[in-house]
Amino acid sequence: xxxxxxxxRAYDIRGIVQKELSDELIEKLxxxxxxxxxxxxHNALNVCxxxxxxxxxxxxxxxxxxxxxxxxxxDLGLGPTPLLYxxxxxxxxxxxxxxxxxxxxxxxxxxxxxxxxxxxxxKSITEIxxxxxxxxxxxxKGVEEKKSLLKTYKNExxxxxxxxxxxxxxxxxxNGAGGxxxxxxxxxxxxxxxxxxxxxxxxxxxxxxDPGNPKNLKDLIDAVIxxxxxxxxxxxxxxxxxxxxxxxxxxxxxxxxxxLIADEILKENFGRKIIFDVKCSTKLKESxxxxxxxxxxxxxxxxxxxxxxxxxxAVLGGEMSGHIFFNDDWxxxxxxxxxxxxxxxxxxxxEESSSDIFNNxxxxxxxxxxxxxxxxxxxxxxxxxxxxxFEFNGYEKVLIDGIRLExxxxxxLARASNTTPSLVFRFEGExxxxxxxxxxxxxxxxxxxxxxLEIKLN
Numbered sequence: 001x002x003x004x005x006x007x008x009r010a011y012d013i014r015g016i017v018q019k020e021l022s023d024e025l026i027e028k029l030x031x032x033x034x035x036x037x038x039x040x041x042h043n044a045l046n047v048c049x050x051x052x053x054x055x056x057x058x059x060x061x062x063x064x065x066x067x068x069x070x071x072x073x074x075d076l077g078l079g080p081t082p083l084l085y086x087x088x089x090x091x092x093x094x095x096x097x098x099x100x101x102x103x104x105x106x107x108x109x110x111x112x113x114x115x116x117x118x119x120x121x122x123k124s125i126t127e128i129x130x131x132x133x134x135x136x137x138x139x140x141k142g143v144e145e146k147k148s149l150l151k152t153y154k155n156e157x158x159x160x161x162x163x164x165x166x167x168x169x170x171x172x173x174x175n176g177a178g179g180x181x182x183x184x185x186x187x188x189x190x191x192x193x194x195x196x197x198x199x200x201x202x203x204x205x206x207x208x209x210d211p212g213n214p215k216n217l218k219d220l221i222d223a224v225i226x227x228x229x230x231x232x233x234x235x236x237x238x239x240x241x242x243x244x245x246x247x248x249x250x251x252x253x254x255x256x257x258x259x260l261i262a263d264e265i266l267k268e269n270f271g272r273k274i275i276f277d278v279k280c281s282t283k284l285k286e287s288x289x290x291x292x293x294x295x296x297x298x299x300x301x302x303x304x305x306x307x308x309x310x311x312x313x314a315v316l317g318g319e320m321s322g323h324i325f326f327n328d329d330w331x332x333x334x335x336x337x338x339x340x341x342x343x344x345x346x347x348x349x350x351e352e353s354s355s356d357i358f359n360n361x362x363x364x365x366x367x368x369x370x371x372x373x374x375x376x377x378x379x380x381x382x383x384x385x386x387x388x389x390f391e392f393n394g395y396e397k398v399l400i401d402g403i404r405l406e407x408x409x410x411x412x413l414a415r416a417s418n419t420t421p422s423l424v425f426r427f428e429g430e431x432x433x434x435x436x437x438x439x440x441x442x443x444x445x446x447x448x449x450x451x452x453l454e455i456k457l458n
Contacts, residue, residue, distance in 0.1 A: 053203060157337070265316050
C-alpha cells in the first residue's frame with residue numbers, strides 16, 4: 001500500500017478524515033501496530049479516543065486491525081489523552097494509542113502512540129509507515145476488552161492534590177474530551193466551579209478547543225471577570241494542554257505560569273533540571289536559575305520534551321503550547337487536567353490574588369505564537385534558508401529547532417510546525433521597540449526569500 005507520507009508527522013500520525021486518513025489506512029495502521037508490538041514481545045495495548053465525531057468509526061477500524069494480528073486490546077472508550085498516558089502507568093499494559101486530532105480542525109483526526117511508556121516519534125513513526133507499505137503483517141486473533149479508568153484516575157489525582165483554601169475557578173473544556181472527567185474531579189476537590197462547554201461535542205459549537213490562540217479564550221476571560229473568579233482554566237480538545245487566565249482576565253502564557261510552578265517545585269527539588277522548549281521566554285530560563293534549578297532548552301513537541309525529561313531525569317517540563325509535564329509526584333507525561341490542579345494548589349497557598357502572584361515574575365513585551373500558512377514542503381525549505389543564507393550579525397543563533405536569534409534585549413524564533421503546513425514565530429523584547437526590531441530582522445530575511453512571506457502581529 002502506498003501511503004501519504006505527510007500524514008506521518010514528527011511525533012504522531014494525523015490527517016483529514018477520509019481524504020488523508022482512509023478506512024483502509026486506519027485498519028492497516030492497526031495491523032502495523034499489532035505486528036510491531038508482538039515483534040517487540042508485547043501482546044496488548046490500550047486504546048482511547050477523544051470526542052471527535054469520527055472517533056468511534058476510526059477506533060473500531062483501528063482495533064479491528066490490531067486484533068487481526070493476534071495482539072489484544074483494552075478499549076478505554078472516550079476520554080482525554082492524559083487518561084491514555086495514565087493507563088500505561090496504572091495498568092500492566094505499557095503500550096497505548098490515543099485517537100485524537102488534538103487542536104486541529106474538526107475534520108482532522110490522528111494517533112498518538114506510546115510503546116513501553118515512551119512516545120513514538122521520528123524514526124519509529126517512519127518504521128510504522130514502512131510496515132504499512134510493505135504489508136508484512138502478522139496474523140492471529142486478539143481479544144478485546146472494554147475497560148474504564150476514569151474512577152482510578154480521579155482517585156489518584158485527588159490523593160495527590162491538597163488545596164489549602166477553596167478557590168472560585170472557571171473551567172472551559174471547549175467541548176473537548178476533558179469534559180468527560182475534569183469538571184467532576186474539580187468539584188470533588190471542593191473547588192467552586194463555573195463550567196463552560198463541558199459537554200463533549202466534536203463539532204465544537206462554541207469555539208475551537210485550542211487555548212494557544214488568544215481568541216479562543218474570550219469566553220473564559222469574560223466569565224472570569226463576570227464571576228469575579230480567582231482563576232480561569234482552559235483545556236484543549238484532548239485535554240493534554242493548559243491555558244490560564246488570571247483573576248483580572250489577563251492571559252498568562254505557559255512560560256509565565258511555568259516560572260511560578262518551577263519556583264515552587266524547586267523548593268523541594270533544589271538543583272534538579274527543568275526542560276522547556278525553544279518558544280519559551282529567556283526570563284523562564286533566568287527564573288529557573290534564580291530558583292535553584294538547571295534550565296535545559298529543547299526542541300518543541302510533546303514527544304521530544306518527554307525524551308529530554310527521561311534523559312536528564314528532569315523534575316518538570318513544559319512548552320509554550322501549554323503541554324506541562326510533572327515528574328516529581330506524577331508520571332512525566334503532559335496532562336492539562338493534573339497540571340491545572342497543581343497550579344491551583346500552588347495559588348491556593350498564597351494570600352495574594354493570582355494577578356498579583358504572576359506580577360511577581362518578570363514581564364517582557366512579547367507575542368503569542370504567530371503562524372504563517374505555507375506548504376509542508378516549503379516550510380522546511382524556508383527554515384533551512386534562514387539558517388544557512390543569512391548572517392544575522394549581532395545575534396546568537398540557536399538551532400535546536402528552527403532558528404532562534406538572541407541578544408541582550410530581545411529574541412525571536414522561526415520554526416516549521418510539527419502538525420500543520422505552516423511556519424511558527426514568536427518574539428519577545430525588553431521594550432516594544434526591541435520587540436519590533438527583532439521582528440523586522442526576521443521579516444527582512446523572509447521578504448528576501450519570498451515577498452509574500454509576511455509576519456502579521458495582529
